[in-house]
Amino acid sequence: MNFDYNEEQQLLADSVRRYLAKSYDFEARRKIVAAEGWSTDAWKQFAEIGLTGLPLGTDHGGFGGGAVDLIGVMEAFGEALVVEPYVPLVLAARALERGAKSSPLLSSVVEGRARLAFAHTEKGARYALDAVQTRAKESRLSGEKSAVIGAPIAEHFVVSARGEDGIGLYLVDRAATEVKPQRTLDERLAGDVVLREAPAHKLSGGAALLEETVDFATALLCAEAVGALQFACDTTLEYLKTRKQFGVPIGTFQALQHRIVDMYISLEQARSMACLAASRADSAGDARERARAISAAKIRVADAARHVSQEAVQLHGGMGMSEELKISHTFRRLTVLAREYGDVDHHLARYAAL
Amino acid sequence: MDLNYSAEELEFRDEVRAWLGANLPAELREEVESYAHLSKDDLLRWHRILAKKGWVAPAWPREWGGTGWNVVQRYLFEEELGYAGSPPLIPFGLSMCGPVLLRFGSDAQKKRFLPRIYNGEDFWCQGYSEPGSGSDLASLKTSAVRKGDHYVVNGQKIWTTLAHYADWIFCLVRSDSGTSKRQEGISFLLIDMRTPGITVRPLILMDGAHEVNEVFFDDVKVPAENLVFEEGKGWTVAKYLLGYERMNTGRIGESKRQLAYLKRYGEHLMGDTRWRDRLSRLEVELTALEITNLRFLDRMRRTGQPPGADVSMLKIKGTEIQQELTELMMDATDPAASDPLSVAVRKRYLSMRKTTIYAGSNEIQRNIIAKSTLGL
Numbered sequence: 001m002n003f004d005y006n007e008e009q010q011l012l013a014d015s016v017r018r019y020l021a022k023s024y025d026f027e028a029r030r031k032i033v034a035a036e037g038w039s040t041d042a043w044k045q046f047a048e049i050g051l052t053g054l055p056l057g058t059d060h061g062g063f064g065g066g067a068v069d070l071i072g073v074m075e076a077f078g079e080a081l082v083v084e085p086y087v088p089l090v091l092a093a094r095a096l097e098r099g100a101k102s103s104p105l106l107s108s109v110v111e112g113r114a115r116l117a118f119a120h121t122e123k124g125a126r127y128a129l130d131a132v133q134t135r136a137k138e139s140r141l142s143g144e145k146s147a148v149i150g151a152p153i154a155e156h157f158v159v160s161a162r163g164e165d166g167i168g169l170y171l172v173d174r175a176a177t178e179v180k181p182q183r184t185l186d187e188r189l190a191g192d193v194v195l196r197e198a199p200a201h202k203l204s205g206g207a208a209l210l211e212e213t214v215d216f217a218t219a220l221l222c223a224e225a226v227g228a229l230q231f232a233c234d235t236t237l238e239y240l241k242t243r244k245q246f247g248v249p250i251g252t253f254q255a256l257q258h259r260i261v262d263m264y265i266s267l268e269q270a271r272s273m274a275c276l277a278a279s280r281a282d283s284a285g286d287a288r289e290r291a292r293a294i295s296a297a298k299i300r301v302a303d304a305a306r307h308v309s310q311e312a313v314q315l316h317g318g319m320g321m322s323e324e325l326k327i328s329h330t331f332r333r334l335t336v337l338a339r340e341y342g343d344v345d346h347h348l349a350r351y352a353a354l
Numbered sequence: 355m356d357l358n359y360s361a362e363e364l365e366f367r368d369e370v371r372a373w374l375g376a377n378l379p380a381e382l383r384e385e386v387e388s389y390a391h392l393s394k395d396d397l398l399r400w401h402r403i404l405a406k407k408g409w410v411a412p413a414w415p416r417e418w419g420g421t422g423w424n425v426v427q428r429y430l431f432e433e434e435l436g437y438a439g440s441p442p443l444i445p446f447g448l449s450m451c452g453p454v455l456l457r458f459g460s461d462a463q464k465k466r467f468l469p470r471i472y473n474g475e476d477f478w479c480q481g482y483s484e485p486g487s488g489s490d491l492a493s494l495k496t497s498a499v500r501k502g503d504h505y506v507v508n509g510q511k512i513w514t515t516l517a518h519y520a521d522w523i524f525c526l527v528r529s530d531s532g533t534s535k536r537q538e539g540i541s542f543l544l545i546d547m548r549t550p551g552i553t554v555r556p557l558i559l560m561d562g563a564h565e566v567n568e569v570f571f572d573d574v575k576v577p578a579e580n581l582v583f584e585e586g587k588g589w590t591v592a593k594y595l596l597g598y599e600r601m602n603t604g605r606i607g608e609s610k611r612q613l614a615y616l617k618r619y620g621e622h623l624m625g626d627t628r629w630r631d632r633l634s635r636l637e638v639e640l641t642a643l644e645i646t647n648l649r650f651l652d653r654m655r656r657t658g659q660p661p662g663a664d665v666s667m668l669k670i671k672g673t674e675i676q677q678e679l680t681e682l683m684m685d686a687t688d689p690a691a692s693d694p695l696s697v698a699v700r701k702r703y704l705s706m707r708k709t710t711i712y713a714g715s716n717e718i719q720r721n722i723i724a725k726s727t728l729g730l
C-alpha cells in the first residue's frame with residue numbers, strides 16, 4: 001500500500017502545472033472562453049507534454065498510462081478549469097484502441113493531430129447506460145446524441161448505438177454528421193450530434209466496453225473535481241484571511257472557521273475516493289469491483305462538490321456571486337462535474353444494486 | 355500509487371487474524387457482539403491474553419514490550435482487533451500514561467509503572483476534567499500544595515471513566531496558582547486510588563450505565579516522587595498526550611464490523627430505497643475515511659513526521675460515523691420489539707453520543723484544525 005506518485009507521474013503533473021501557471025491563468029482562460037471556446041495553442045502544448053499519447057499503448061507511440069497516471073493531470077486541469085475537451089479525447093481514443101486495435105487514427109491522436117469525442121448521452125436517457133436509442137443498421141447510425149462535450153471541434157466520434165446484437169460503440173466521421181454547437185453550464189464546448197444513416201465502423205467490445213469507458217470517465221472526473229475542490233477551499237481560506245468586516249478578518253469568526261474546516265474535510269474524503277476510483281479503474285479484479293468502487297467515489301465526490309462549492313460561494317458573500325471571481329466559475333464546473341456520467345442518486349442506486 | 359496491501363502486509367494481517375481467531379475467547383466476543391456490559395474481569399482477561407502474546411502495546415519501544423511494527427502494521431492490527439469483535443483495550447494505561455512515562459518519566463517511574471501497565475496489574479484512569487473545566491482544561495482548579503516530600507491534593511475531578519475499577523489515576527493539578535499564564539502552574543501527578551481522602555461517586559449516564567464517576571480529593575497525600583516531569587510543566591505533558599488520545603478515535607475496524615453487522619441486521623429493509631441510500635452513503639464515508647487514514651499513515655511512514663492536526667479530522671469523521679451507525683442500527687430495530695438485543699441497540703445509540711464530546715469535543719477539534727492547519 002502506498003499513495004506516492006512515481007517519478008514519471010510526478011514529472012508529468014509538474015509540467016502540466018507549470019504550463020497552466022504560465023499560460024492558462026484565469027485571465028487567459030477568460031479570453032479563450034470569450035473567443036472560440038478552446039485554444040489550439042493549449043492543445044498543442046498538451047500534445048507536446050505528452051498528454052495525448054498518455055492513455056494509448058506503445059504500439060501507437062503512446063505511453064500506455066492508466067487512470068492513476070492521469071490523476072495529477074486531471075487535478076491540475078480541475079484547478080485551472082481547463083476547457084479544452086481532453087477527457088472526451090481520452091475516452092474515445094481508449095475505446096478505439098480497445099475496439100479497433102489497428103486503427104490508423106490512434107497514432108494521429110498520440111501526435112495531437114486527430115481530435116476525437118465520445119458521443120454517448122441522449123435526451124431522456126438521463127444516466128442509464130442502456131437507454132441508448134440511436135440505431136445501428138448495416139453499419140449506418142441514425143439518432144441524436146446530445147450535449148456531446150467537444151463536439152464542435154471533433155473530427156471523429158466514438159458513438160454508442162443499439163444494433164441487432166445489442167449496444168456497442170462505433171466510429172463515425174464528423175463529416176457524416178450534423179453538429180449543433182452549444183456551451184455547457186460551465187462554459188465548455190459541446191454539441192448535439194445528429195446522425196442520419198451515417199456510415200460507421202463497429203468497434204468490438206459491446207456494452208461492456210461502453211460501461212468500462214464510462215467508469216474510466218468517472219474516475220477521471222473525480223480527480224478533476226478534487227483539483228477544483230482544492231482550489232475552492234484554498235481560495236476561500238485566503239478570502240477569510242483578507243476580507244475584513246467589523247474591523248477584523250472574517251476568518252476570526254468561529255461560525256466560519258468551522259465551516260471551512262468541514263470543507264477541507266470533504267475535500268480530503270473526496271480525494272481518498274478519487275484515489276480509490278483511479279486505482280480500481282486500472283486494476284480491479286472484475287467489472288463489479290470496479291463499478292462499485294467508482295460509483296462509491298462518485299457519490300462522495302459529488303457530495304463534496306455540492307457542499308464545498310455552495311459553502312465557498314456563501315463564504316465569499318456577494319463576491320462569490322460575481323462573474324469576475326474565479327470561484328464562481330469553479331462553482332459552475334463543480335456543479336456540472338457532480339452530474340456528469342451520473343449524479344449522486346444514479347450512483348447510489350447503482351452502488352446498492354451491485 | 356497502489357491501494358492494495360503488499361504481500362507482506364497481507365501476510366501480517368492474516369497472521370493477526372488467524373491468531374485472533376484462535377485466541378479471542380468466544381464468550382468475550384459474544385459479549386462484545388451483543389453489546390453487553392463488560393466487567394473489569396472481562397477487560398483484564400483480554401488485556402492479559404494480549405500481554406502474554408506480546409501484542410498489548412505495539413507502539414511502545416521494544417525494550418518495554420513493543421512489537422517494532424511500523425505504522426501500517428499497527429493500523430492493521432488495530433483494525434483486526436476491532437473487526438474480530440475483541441473487547442476494547444482500556445487506553446488510560448497503555449496509550450496514555452505509558453507513552454507519557456516513556457517520554458517524560460524518570461527511570462524509576464518507568465521501572466515501577468510500565469511493566470505493571472503492560473501486564474494489566476494496575477488499572478489506570480484519567481483525571482483531567484473538572485466541573486468547571488472541560489474544553490477549557492487549563493482553567494482547572496484541583497490544587498496540589500508541596501509539603502516536604504509530598505503534595506497535598508484538594509479538589510474534584512469529573513467524568514472519570516472507570517475510576518471505580520482503577521488502582522491509579524493520573525491527574526492534572528494546579529501546583530502554583532500565582533502564575534501569569536494559566537498553563538504554567540499545572541503539574542502531572544500519579545495518584546494511588548487507595549490513598550486516604552479519595553472518594554469515588556458514580557455518575558450514571560443516560561443509557562443507565564455506570565461508566566464515569568466523580569472523584570473527590572480531600573487532603574490527599576501524594577509522594578513527591580509521583581510527580582511526572584517538572585513541577586509546573588504538566589501542560590507540556592498534557593499536550594503531548596492529547597495527540598495520542600485522538601489517534602485512537604477513528605476506530606475504523608470496529609466501525610467496519612458494525613457496518614457488516616448492520617447490513618445483516620437491517621436486511622429486511624434493503625428493499626426500501628431510502629434505507630439503502632442512507633446505508634450506502636455511510637459505507638462510502640467509512641471507505642473514504644479508511645483511505646484517508648491510510649494516506650495519513652503512509653505520509654507518516656514516508657516523512658517520519660508525527661501526526662499533526664490531521665488526526666483531528668479522523669476524530670471528527672470517525673466519531674460521526676460511529677454515531678450514525680448506531681442511529682441506523684436503532685432505526686433497523688423492530689419498533690415493537692423489547693428483546694435484549696433491541697434494547698441494547700437502542701441504548702447504544704444513547705451511549706455513543708459521548709464520542710463527539712469526549713477526547714476533545716468535535717467543536718474543539720475544528721478549532722484545532724482552523725488554528726494549526728489553516729492558520730486562522
Ligand SMILES: Cc1cc2nc3c(=O)[nH]c(=O)nc-3n(C[C@H](O)[C@H](O)[C@H](O)COP(=O)(O)OP(=O)(O)OC[C@H]3O[C@@H](n4cnc5c(N)ncnc54)[C@H](O)[C@@H]3O)c2cc1C
Nearest residue numbers: 480481482483487488489513514515708711712713715717
Ligand atoms: C462518557 C464520557 C467519558 C469521559 N471520560 C473522561 C475521563 O476519563 N477523564 C477525563 O478527564 N474526562 C473525561 N470526560 C470529559 C470530557 O473530556 C469532557 O466532557 C469534554 O472535554 C468537554 O467538556 P465539558 O463536558 O465540560 O463541556 P464544555 O467544555 O462545557 O462544552 C460544552 C459545549 O460547548 C462547546 N465548546 C466549548 N468550548 C468551545 C470553543 N472554544 N469553541 C466552540 N465550542 C466550544 C463544546 O464542544 C460543547 O459542545 C468524559 C466525558 C464523557 C461524556
